[in-house]
Amino acid sequence: MKSIEHVPTICPYCGCGCGIYLVVKDGNVVGMEPWKDHPVCEGKNCQKGRNAHAFSYSEQRLQRPLIKQNGVFEEASWEHALGLIAEKLQGVDAEAVGFINSAKCTNEDLYVIQKFVRVVKKTNNMDNASRFCHSTTVPALISTVGSGVMTTSTTSIEQADCIFVVGTNLQETYPIIARRVIRAKRKGAKVIVVDPRRTITAKNLADLYLQVYPAADNALVNGMMRIIIDEGLEDKNFIDKKTSGFDDLKDYLTTLDLSEIERTTDISIDAIKETALTYAKAENACILYNAGIAQHGAGIENIRALADLALLTGNYGKPGTGVNPLRGHANGEGFGDMGPLPVFYPGFQKVNEETAKRFEDIWGVKGLPSTPGMTYMDMVENCKVLYIVGANPMLAAPDTNSVRKALQDKDFLVVQDIFMTETAKLADIVLPTATFMEKDGTITGVDRRVQRMNKAVEPAGDTRPDWVIFCELAKMMGYEEQFSFSSPAEIFEEIRTCVPQYKGITYERLRNPHGIQWPCPTEDHPGTEVMFVEKFPTADGLGHFQIADYKPPLELPDEEYPYVFTNGRVVFHFHTGTMTRRTKRLNDELPHGFAEISRADARELAIEEGDEIMLKSRRGEIKTFAKVTDDIRKGLIFMPWHFSECAPNVLTGPSAGPPSKMPEFKFCAVRIEKV
Numbered sequence: 183m184k185s186i187e188h189v190p191t192i193c194p195y196c197g198c199g200c201g202i203y204l205v206v207k208d209g210n211v212v213g214m215e216p217w218k219d220h221p222v223c224e225g226k227n228c229q230k231g232r233n234a235h236a237f238s239y240s241e242q243r244l245q246r247p248l249i250k251q252n253g254v255f256e257e258a259s260w261e262h263a264l265g266l267i268a269e270k271l272q273g274v275d276a277e278a279v280g281f282i283n284s285a286k287c288t289n290e291d292l293y294v295i296q297k298f299v300r301v302v303k304k305t306n307n308m309d310n311a312s313r314f315c316h317s318t319t320v321p322a323l324i325s326t327v328g329s330g331v332m333t334t335s336t337t338s339i340e341q342a343d344c345i346f347v348v349g350t351n352l353q354e355t356y357p358i359i360a361r362r363v364i365r366a367k368r369k370g371a372k373v374i375v376v377d378p379r380r381t382i383t384a385k386n387l388a389d390l391y392l393q394v395y396p397a398a399d400n401a402l403v404n405g406m407m408r409i410i411i412d413e414g415l416e417d418k419n420f421i422d423k424k425t426s427g428f429d430d431l432k433d434y435l436t437t438l439d440l441s442e443i444e445r446t447t448d449i450s451i452d453a454i455k456e457t458a459l460t461y462a463k464a465e466n467a468c469i470l471y472n473a474g475i476a477q478h479g480a481g482i483e484n485i486r487a488l489a490d491l492a493l494l495t496g497n498y499g500k501p502g503t504g505v506n507p508l509r510g511h512a513n514g515e516g517f518g519d520m521g522p523l524p525v526f527y528p529g530f531q532k533v534n535e536e537t538a539k540r541f542e543d544i545w546g547v548k549g550l551p552s553t554p555g556m557t558y559m560d561m562v563e564n565c566k567v568l569y570i571v572g573a574n575p576m577l578a579a580p581d582t583n584s585v586r587k588a589l590q591d592k593d594f595l596v597v598q599d600i601f602m603t604e605t606a607k608l609a610d611i612v613l614p615t616a617t618f619m620e621k622d623g624t625i626t627g628v629d630r631r632v633q634r635m636n637k638a639v640e641p642a643g644d645t646r647p648d649w650v651i652f653c654e655l656a657k658m659m660g661y662e663e664q665f666s667f668s669s670p671a672e673i674f675e676e677i678r679t680c681v682p683q684y685k686g687i688t689y690e691r692l693r694n695p696h697g698i699q700w701p702c703p704t705e706d707h708p709g710t711e712v713m714f715v716e717k718f719p720t721a722d723g724l725g726h727f728q729i730a731d732y733k734p735p736l737e738l739p740d741e742e743y744p745y746v747f748t749n750g751r752v753v754f755h756f757h758t759g760t761m762t763r764r765t766k767r768l769n770d771e772l773p774h775g776f777a778e779i780s781r782a783d784a785r786e787l788a789i790e791e792g793d794e795i796m797l798k799s800r801r802g803e804i805k806t807f808a809k810v811t812d813d814i815r816k817g818l819i820f821m822p823w824h825f826s827e828c829a830p831n832v833l834t835g836p837s838a839g840p841p842s843k844m845p846e847f848k849f850c851a852v853r854i855e856k857v
């Protein structure tokens with residue numbers, strides 16, 4: 183009888199980066215066990231983490247390459263499928279091809295993918311669904327504090343005495359970070375939750391809960407700053423020594439009418455004042471935010487206002503402070519670090535001639551692209567040939583009906599995934615990939631913590647890791663030398679040479695179960711738990727106040743579409759549901775979508791709990807079931823976005839345009855009809 187083995191690895195779902203042990207028996211993962219001394223989770227995991235091994239054994243796993251012939255998929259050999267892809271890629275101009283990838287991939291996968299796109303196809307046309315999460319975060323935080331990363335660590339959240347939670351239902355979406363907030367609260371921290379829905383986070387964690395009008399967060403934060411200055415509670419010493427632009431911000435804030443802010447936010451001046459004073463009087467105040475404020479046309483303004491608030495009160499550079507974007511995917515931070523993006527080479531090195539030259543020397547090639555590539559939706563709309571890895575734009579991108587048409591119109595579409603997703607069904611070729619349990623690699627979680635994922639079992643059927651597939655393709659297309667990697671460890675050694683933040687991190691050092699938080703400049707550096715201690719990573723080392731004027735949403739409710747529609751996640755499912763809906767335990771908990779509607783709206787529309795209803799926007803319509811509740815504002819409808827049969831993005835629409843090109847996922851106008 184073979185013995186049971188416990189393989190330590192990292193949960194493949196959210197950016198918390200919890201450790202888990204995979205229990206391996208006879209070459210199969212038969213369960214998971216908690217990793218008690220893991221620094222992030224301390225042996226606790228949410229329902230997704232506790233069932234993380236199950237989707238790999240779904241009967242629906244893709245096992246072999248598939249080629250569509252006369253509208254029907256037929257199994258093919260890897261050689262044949264990759265040969266066809268190589269031929270198509272060779273025959274298309276660089277500006278007509280695009281690559282969409284995923285933060286579900288490891289750092290090594292993503293590094294190889296971006297290198298392939300740049301070296302082999304000489305284009306920067308590549309992007310990922312993080313465009314839809316934090317494309318507002320990066321410009322907002324770079325313009326204020328020089329970097330778009332989480333500045334504290336998940337563990338040091340416990341050291342905050344005030345935690346401001348905005349635009350995230352923390353207890354459902356980052357349960358293990360919510361644990362740290364609960365611990366801080368037990369030590370006396372005050373927790374402020376701002377959300378148009380009275381979520382479980384608001385109910386369980388909040389000392390102060392503000393049921394703000396949707397998309398009015400920026401106005402609320404501006405009002406708080408005005409009050410902090412009126413009360414003389416700004417941190418004058420910090421402002422003098424570490425910031426610029428304060429006088430302009432102060433002049434702007436003094437022009438604001440607090441009564442108008444009260445109307446815009448639907449929060450009383452007294453409540454705004456109590457919130458402002460609670461935040462400003464804390465020794466260490468920490469802001470946690472996510473898509474609820476980032477996925478707006480005015481997402482950049484929302485986040486700039488948060489950075490201003492932290493600068494105003496000196497809340498940077500200490501444990502339990504800062505403005506902390508929570509990344510959705512397990513490798514949400516690593517995704518940015520590896521540079522499979524239209525505007526950054528690895529290590530957030532800006533796309534320009536100087537950077538392209540530097541990478542030409544590192545990679546030993548000529549002609550690397552030096553101008554920005556297309557972003558996600560531009561590629562969906564404009565590229566003739568599209569190669570999608572691990573992403574599902576049919577659920578994740580706005581205005582699903584337009585996306586379907588654009589994908590159907592492609593000359594050639596390749597999808598590389600573990601399941602036949604809604605997007606894969608539209609492909610010409612589908613390539614099956616290995617899951618997190620079937621490959622080695624690293625991922626970088628929300629607090630810049632680089633950790634090892636360890637292979638526990640062999641890849642299912644004829645599946646392969648993403649990096650292996652791209653190396654094979656590159657070799658077929660004449661780039662043997664640049665893609666001769668034999669292992670993820672070898673890829674990581676190359677990553678260290680061109681991503682300065684990772685220079686001191688090695689595979690050997692990552693045996694340490696704590697991982698290492700970048701920046702880590704040398705092999706004897708312990709990593710960096712808290713950022714911006716001495717100065718900000720801006721040209722002058724200062725934090726820059728930016729005026730963030732309130733901008734209303736792009737599409738407001740009117741007579742025809744009188745309700746505001748928004749969406750989010752629930753604890754049992756993850757993003758487009760590709761993995762969690764194929765995990766029986768999770769799908770049994772919540773097998774279908776629903777729409778939350780306020781009791782007052784339901785009464786007016788004669789809708790009762792469980793009734794089938796139709797939601798219609800200017801772009802499409804979906805049917806779902808009503809969930810009548812007192813926890814949502816009147817006039818607001820909420821749906822989870824994990825369910826393909828009632829996908830909220832059929833309804834969502836316009837993009838904010840440059841520089842973030844963030845679609846307004848969290849706010850559009852709808853009407854409701856009882857079916």
Ligand code: SF4
Pocket residue numbers: 193194195196197198199200223226227228229230231232356357358359
């Ligand atoms: Fe996995 Fe996130 Fe749950 Fe932790 S909190 S177990 S990383 S899904």
